[in-house]
Amino acid sequence: MNEILALRRPGAANAPFSAPVLDDDESIRLQALDAYEILDSEREKSYDDIARLAAFICGTPVALISFFDRDRQWVKARFSSSTFAQTTPNLPRSQAFCDLTIAQPEPVIIVADILQDPRFAGAANIIAPAKLRFYAAVPLVAPTGAVLGSLSVLDRRSRTISPEQTSALQTLARQIMELLDMRRTVIGLSAANARLGQQSITDALTGIPNRRAYDQKLNEEVSRARRTGSPLSLLMVDIDMFKQYNDTFGHMAGDTALQSVARVLLTSLRPYDFLARYGGEEFAIILPATDLSDAILVAERVRALVSNSEFPHRKFTISIGVARLDLEAGLKAMVQTADNGLYRAKASGRNKVVVGNLEKILAAE
Template structure:
């Protein structure tokens, strides 16, 4: 068995595949319909839409196959993507040196005929194939070859549509001023993290952060300077938080930070790091500080309860002189 060599553009190809955010997604009728047409047009009992990842071949849609994925080393499609402009046809795999001892040939499903049309981006990156497999050796008619290529273009049209939707959804979750996540994204993530914490029996903490005396900053230095300060605060929060924390602009001069798997004391420690990072930063006009309210979940506390309790703790932090972090439970 000969594993396919890596394409010369492998790094760019994998980067392109990642942009489509398609791997490990659920079954979708649009793709299943195309797979069905490929099976019917090519008179093949097995058909699939296959994406070739770094180590595996994953099936977005399939007919006649049980596995959701398989090793790239044995994938016929890993060979097909080496020639993006062509349909790769194997008339009898048992007599092809690349595949004669391949487990897909020697064991179930005992593949003999294979045809794969690469799924090619506008930049020429082959992400995978739409392929058909038969259990008997045979030839492929020209009209079948052309139809399979046409179906590969339809798969790419679906993938492009998905990419645009993903990009638009991402933009709808970003704050236009600071570039971090917005309130909509914060609410969605907090709900997801609460459900995960409940399922895994892990703690979850939330920080509500307010820029101290921001109205007087705006009044003194103007709204452009205020916008610049908010962008700087957002950048400091993002740089100081851990990679798995979720930083968002709550609204106005308020920010929210979700701290997964973080208990009360650890949340207080993180809040202090964030507060000190902002206090010690070099500011153009005058020092900028923040007040922080902290809340940590218990098994019975709902996600919206974290928001309410962190807000109450934030109010206490302001009452006690600002530029401090207070935990709701303390």
């Protein structure tokens, strides 16, 4: 058992604390605590410095910055002088002084002599091993009024702290809350940036990756292929006669059709393949670790699935150009080769898979 904060409320000397009851107030408190994502976070010098400063100001051998979870007291920062035992300060709430701080929040809690305080009448057998006598704590209170934790100082001798020291502890507690508020702001900004980042690489209409995401992914896969020597193939896909469909049924119907085709394409691919909307009615499919023969098989499967699927108003077919990365020719040549295959597939009657002519691309340069 921890020697520093293993304290009990008045009552039977041998009766353990019961587990905290999770009422509405406690649920609200835990939600407020969760918003800061502080529990089980890594050590941070800013918190360590505040704990050290609290001990220095109050002249105590120990200072703790603690947060009160559902069933435990978790210590974010701790200062202990060399004369005080280095024991782990994290405790179950059934053995800690958290509940008094939460249930009876005061600006400052000062216990000059724990052995003489009636609130700890049954705790002598717990306090004795640590020879703990003095305890003072300032609750860490969120703007909602919820008590998240405490800044506390402890000593092995009976004593008190001056009004100036008390005021300094309260100032340090406010600094901790400012650190927490900055932490929550950073968390919010990170989440917002993640959402914006996801939006910037997602096609708003179809919900699949957009051209920007495709460019990033293709560069990554080409770099990987160069590094590992694994094959890489690319499919360029175009919906046949889509302009005619738009002219006949309207652009809203066209948008719905694009969404439907994107869903069908997704279902036809392997988990590691990458589908993106290239632009208009054109899609690109990146096939990592896929040689040309396998890429042709994937393309034929995709083509057949689309042609056999039902869509609003009428069926669709697609034309597909296929290319494999030639490491000497590079990325640009692969894209041009796939475009060449797509052009030839459409020119020769559509609803076809055609391998692009790399030699023709290289000869034209």
